[in-house]
């Protein structure tokens with residue numbers, strides 16, 4: 185589904201990703217871990233098409249498409265979703281209206297009929313309930329004045345509504361208490377299916393107690409320095425990242 | 435310049451002469467002295483601080499004539515612009531003239547007469563009140579209105595009455611207005627302890643260039659409360675000048691929410707003053723200026739007595755080659771202790787070619803006051819645009835949502851649902867269709 189080869193990315197002239205390889209197939213859940221500043225969010229943003237990142241080398245293929253050819257919204261239409269580490273506050277933009285317009289934009293782009301207001305309301309209410317997200321937040325401005333946890337759950341709500349093929353969750357677990365983490369994980373698990381792939385960017389192994397990954401990768405100094413199964417996450421938990429960075433440098 | 439002034443005076447004289455021989459107008463004297471005002475006050479000039487950012491060349495080039503009446507024209511079909519919802523009164527003005535057959539008032543708390551009827555009858559109270567708040571004005575255009583006022587609404591609300599439904603003043607410019615100056619003038623009085631809400635809408639029904647030169651005088655007596663929702667949605671070739679003069683008695687409340695989105699050139703001047711303590715003036719506004727458009731708001735709020743408060747909050751969006759001017763002047767005089775005056779203006783610029791000139795001026799001569807002001811001029815937040823696009827929205831959809839979000843604080847203040855909807859639709863349509871190259 186997603187194939188990244190030798191990806192090199194610069195931000196303001198500084199190379200952040202230095203030849204990154206990653207292969208993700210439909211139905212798989214991949215976890216990307218790594219120290220702060222190693223380039224995890226950079227990778228997530230580049231996949232979503234955010235401006236300001238200079239791709240200086242490598243290939244990005246998604247469902248047979250060259251991702252670099254696609255505009256930000258075209259990637260969303262093609263099924264890519266990024267739950268952001270720092271969701272943006274949009275004062276004055278109603279959460280429900282925003283979500284409905286987003287859903288309909290994606291449906292239109294795929295040649296599907298738009299969802300009617302009532303059908304949408306019911307769906308969004310049900311999903312919000314599953315995520316234990318206060319219904320009042322649906323009527324408020326997108327993320328404006330939301331707590332950290334509410335923002336993260338709002339991201340997961342959007343993901344659940346937009347039903348992406350490839351979802352990238354950038355530290356969706358940070359800032360969540362254990363109950364919220366479980367709820368978010370349940371929401372994510374509901375999305376797991378043979379047609380979908382998930383990339384979980386996380387700092388802590390505890391998220392992986394709830395969402396079992398197929399593969400775990402360590403991103404350090406701009407490259408995947410180690411890949412393995414679930415046990416790698418446990419090893420990281422024990423030893424930290426230091427030994428890997430040293431290995432990478434050596 | 436002088437030439438057009440002479441023209442304007444001569445035209446006003448002709449108009450007044452015509453009135454004498456027609457229906458009879460008890461105001462001829464007052465009108466004639468206003469003609470002198472046209473010369474004395476002179477045309478606005480960019481050398482004047484109040485007009486520094488707003489040229490009137492286009493307005494003068496239009497040669498809009500004030501020497502005419504619209505009463506004889508058969509009306510085009512107006513159903514498409516009639517408001518929905520229920521009103522306590524609907525007062526329709528077509529090309530500046532009152533249309534009795536399209537209008538109604540169905541609340542016994544409201545006294546209404548058209549200005550033309552009052553003038554013809556020689557209604558003393560009305561004649562005495564006309565111009566009492568505005569004076570002859572600050573510039574020739576005000577004087578032209580006073581000299582040649584066509585018609586208007588004279589409304590008073592009885593003491594202690596609370597009018598629940600809005601009273602709508604609907605202004606429609608039709609093709610007959612092309613090339614002409616409309617001069618409506620409204621006189622609104624809320625008696626002691628009364629409450630009302632007025633919706634004032636300025637629309638256009640396929641008229642070419644015209645000049646709507648409107649003056650409103652509003653007096654709120656003790657404990658009266660008025661909610662005034664004003665929307666300028668004139669035609670794209672129109673010129674629009676609104677002057678509002680409002681005076682507040684003790685503990686009175688005036689809230690005006692203004693939207694200026696239409697017209698090629700528009701200017702709204704709001705003059706507010708207090709007669710006694712405990713009164714509150716609340717001015718809000720929203721403007722939108724795109725290619726070839728100038729939108730201008732001037733506030734003159736004078737705290738001349740102690741213990742009153744004023745709050746002014748205006749927001750605007752400019753794009754293409756659009757231009758906006760905001761000049762908010764709040765004067766707190768020496769004796770006006772315990773005044774509370776706040777002024778904010780926020781602008782969203784969508785293009786490099788657009789321009790915003792914002793000038794908040796707080797002049798505070800008293801020492802025991804609470805005053806603040808703040809102005810911002812910003813662009814769309816690229817992170818917000820990215821966020822929306824990453825959810826599948828196109829750049830123009832993202833821009834539409836963000837602009838509407840920016841405007842929503844003011845939009846939501848329009849209690850009249852039909853008005854709010856009309857405005858929101860207009861703004862969304864405009865900002866979504868901005869040419870991307872031109873953003």
Ligand SMILES: Nc1ncnc2c1ncn2[C@@H]1O[C@H](COP(=O)(O)OP(=O)(O)O)[C@@H](O)[C@H]1O
Nearest residue numbers: 195196200219220221222223224225226227236
């Ligand atoms: N917009 C930016 N401008 C400048 N430097 C940036 C920007 N975004 C990221 N960086 C830098 O890139 C590196 C990787 O950041 P990031 O991808 O956010 O790491 P992570 O998500 O792994 O913590 C850091 O050194 C960070 O300072």
Ligand SMILES: [Mg+2]
Nearest residue numbers: 224225269355
């Ligand atoms: Mg990060």
